[in-house]
Amino acid sequence: MKMELLSRMKAAGVVTLMMMMISLHQIYSSSAQECPPTHDLLNSLRQVEKMLAVHETSYQQGLRSLKKKISALHNSTMAVFKIASCPKPDPPAHGRRLGRVFGIGHEVHFLCKSGYELIGPRTRVCLESLKWSGQQPMCRRLNSTANSLPSFSPASPSSSTSSSSSFPASAALSASSSATSLSHQSPTSSSPSSSVRPSHCTHFLGSTRCTCDVGFTISGRDNNICTDIDECHLFPLGQPGRLCVHQCVNTPGSFHCICPSGYDLTRDGRGCTDIDECENRMHNCTADQLCVNTYGGFQCVTVECPRMKNATYIKTSSMRCERNPCMLGDKACTQAPNSISFHFLSVVSNMSAPRILFRVSAARVLGDTLRFGLAGDRGRGHFSVQRSGRQTGTLLLVTPIKGPATLEAEVEMSELEHNTLLGRYLTKVTLFVSPYEF
Numbered sequence: 001m002k003m004e005l006l007s008r009m010k011a012a013g014v015v016t017l018m019m020m021m022i023s024l025h026q027i028y029s030s031s032a033q034e035c036p037p038t039h040d041l042l043n044s045l046r047q048v049e050k051m052l053a054v055h056e057t058s059y060q061q062g063l064r065s066l067k068k069k070i071s072a073l074h075n076s077t078m079a080v081f082k083i084a085s086c087p088k089p090d091p092p093a094h095g096r097r098l099g100r101v102f103g104i105g106h107e108v109h110f111l112c113k114s115g116y117e118l119i120g121p122r123t124r125v126c127l128e129s130l131k132w133s134g135q136q137p138m139c140r141r142l143n144s145t146a147n148s149l150p151s152f153s154p155a156s157p158s159s160s161t162s163s164s165s166s167f168p169a170s171a172a173l174s175a176s177s178s179a180t181s182l183s184h185q186s187p188t189s190s191s192p193s194s195s196v197r198p199s200h201c202t203h204f205l206g207s208t209r210c211t212c213d214v215g216f217t218i219s220g221r222d223n224n225i226c227t228d229i230d231e232c233h234l235f236p237l238g239q240p241g242r243l244c245v246h247q248c249v250n251t252p253g254s255f256h257c258i259c260p261s262g263y264d265l266t267r268d269g270r271g272c273t274d275i276d277e278c279e280n281r282m283h284n285c286t287a288d289q290l291c292v293n294t295y296g297g298f299q300c301v302t303v304e305c306p307r308m309k310n311a312t313y314i315k316t317s318s319m320r321c322e323r324n325p326c327m328l329g330d331k332a333c334t335q336a337p338n339s340i341s342f343h344f345l346s347v348v349s350n351m352s353a354p355r356i357l358f359r360v361s362a363a364r365v366l367g368d369t370l371r372f373g374l375a376g377d378r379g380r381g382h383f384s385v386q387r388s389g390r391q392t393g394t395l396l397l398v399t400p401i402k403g404p405a406t407l408e409a410e411v412e413m414s415e416l417e418h419n420t421l422l423g424r425y426l427t428k429v430t431l432f433v434s435p436y437e438f
Contacts (some may be wrong), residue, residue, distance in 0.1 A: 086126035092118075094139040104128055105204050112139035122213055125202045133202055194252035195228035215253030231255040245271045245438050260436065262296035272438055290318065294346040295434030303342050311336035319343065337412075337426040346432045349403035357383075358395040360411050360427050365391060367417035375426060379409035395429060403433035 084104055091097040094116045099108035107125050112118045120137025127133055199210040199218055212218045212226035219225050232248035232255055242248075244257035259265050259272035266273050277283045277298040278291035285291040285300035292299045305313035305321035310332040313321040321340045326333035345357060362370055372385050372393030382401060388394040395411050411427040 084130070086130050086132055089124065089132055089136070092120075092137050092139045094141075095137075102126055104130070108132075110137050116141055121200060123200065123211055125204070125209075127202075128204070134200070197226050197252075199224050199226045213253055228252050243270060246436070260296060263436075263438075272436075290344075292344045292346065292432065294432045295348050295438070296436055297434075299344070299432055301344060301430070306340065308336055313340065335421070336424070338423040340426045340428065342428050342430075344430045344432065346434070347397075347401075348434050349437050350400045351397070353397050353400050354384075355397045356394055357397050357431070358411070358427070358429050359388065360393045360395070360413055360425075361389075362391040362413060362415070362425075365415065367415045367422045369416040369419075371414045371416065373412055373414075375410040375412040379407050382407060383409040385411055397431075401431075401433045404435040405431075405433040407431040407433070 085102045086104075088102055089097060089108055092110060092112070095110055095112040095118065097108055097110055099106065102108070104126050107123050109123050110118060110120075111122075116139040118137055119140050121134035122137070124132040124134050197216070199212050199220075201208055201210040201224065210218060210223040215229055215231075216226035217229050219227050228250070230250045231243060232250045235243045235248075237244065237246075237248065243255060246260055246263070247258040249256050249258055257265060257270050262275055262277070263272040264275055265271070274293070274295050275282070276293045278293045283291045283298050283300065285298075289300040289302050292301055303315075303319060305315050307313075310330055311326065312324045314324060316322050319342045323333075323336055323338050343358060347357075360372065370391060372387055374380060374383060374385050382397060382399050384396045384398050386394050386396060393411065393413060395409060401407065408431070409429045411429065413425045413427075415422045415425075
């Protein structure tokens with residue numbers, strides 16, 4: 001409309017200019033052989049000037065009128081849009097609202113903060129009645145004992161608790177804030193009524209649109225059924241992209257992860273971290289025993305000095321025994337180890353190999369030669385000793401070990417002078433292998 005009016009105004013200006021040009025041409029052509037009088041030229045120019053002024057005034061008035069009409073049209077359009085919209089919905093406490101357009105047919109969505117679950121519809125639609133569909137949702141803290149609204153509460157969980165006693169309460173946390181509390185539900189199944197529920201349908205302008213809550217897929221002949229998605233089945237353990245490190249439990253609309261005894265669930269709700277029972281004083285070891293933390297548990301060990309026929313040992317520290325001086329000429333005593341050290345290591349199951357486990361070093365060397373090797377037959381299929389420095393030997397794990405298992409290795413360091421034995425030093429290493437790979 002604006003462009004059309006401007007075109008007309010421009011056309012009128014062009015016509016006026018053409019008329020003035022014709023008038024001037026007539027003045028000039030009336031006296032072809034002689035110059036026109038000066039006063040005639042001045043009169044013609046004054047007439048052109050007046051016509052241009054009138055044209056400019058008319059153009060400005062038309063432009064102002066056009067601006068007023070456009071402004072009125074804009075205001076009337078905005079008034080229509082303002083009237084045909086629903087009131088701005090408030091976000092739930094401890095949650096937020098998604099969506100900024102509140103016109104008829106538009107949707108808004110609701111989410112809860114971490115640690116809260118949504119009670120009520122996740123999506124509301126602005127209806128032709130300028131009211132929002134459904135009820136105003138609310139966010140409820142997880143593990144709350146308060147009763148939820150009966151129209152939105154899930155069916156009561158299964159009464160089976162066969163496997164819940166084998167897991168700590170802190171490990172049975174949900175990996176999704178949308179999952180309901182299942183502290184008393186069996187981790188292997190959910191009730192059928194919780195896995196299948198009706199869809200949320202909205203009727204607008206003769207059409208029907210049905211949606212499901214997060215974690216459900218729509219099905220049925222008329223899209224009127226929402227069926228739970230089994231996330232644990234879609235991402236099984238041991239496969240890339242698995243949801244849980246240990247055990248995945250499907251729940252209506254979500255899932256949660258469970259850790260074995262001796263582990264806590266990590267912050268992301270999917271991994272498992274070992275509990276140090278020794279540091280947290282959660283063990284039952286006696287005063288004369290040593291508590292060794294393992295992955296998923298602990299071990300109470302007793303360090304005792306060996307008893308040999310011709311050699312006696314005394315415990316010089318909690319992890320070391322030293323031989324008493326030998327009688328002169330007692331060859332059997334001098335062949336016994338000068339000292340015996342004890343070390344305990346904890347590893348996970350199926351740990352990759354080869355891998356360095358332990359290093360043995362000599363603080364000082366009296367002889368001209370140091371030798372390192374495995375003493376006895378213990379652990380020869382799983383361990384090896386290599387020289388890693390002038391005074392250092394390294395204990396290696398050469399094959400993976402599937403737990404649970406307990407293995408022992410004895411690393412011997414011999415000191416010689418001109419091939420004559422000066423002393424033997426024994427390090428006993430005990431390896432506790434966890435039944436889990438984490």
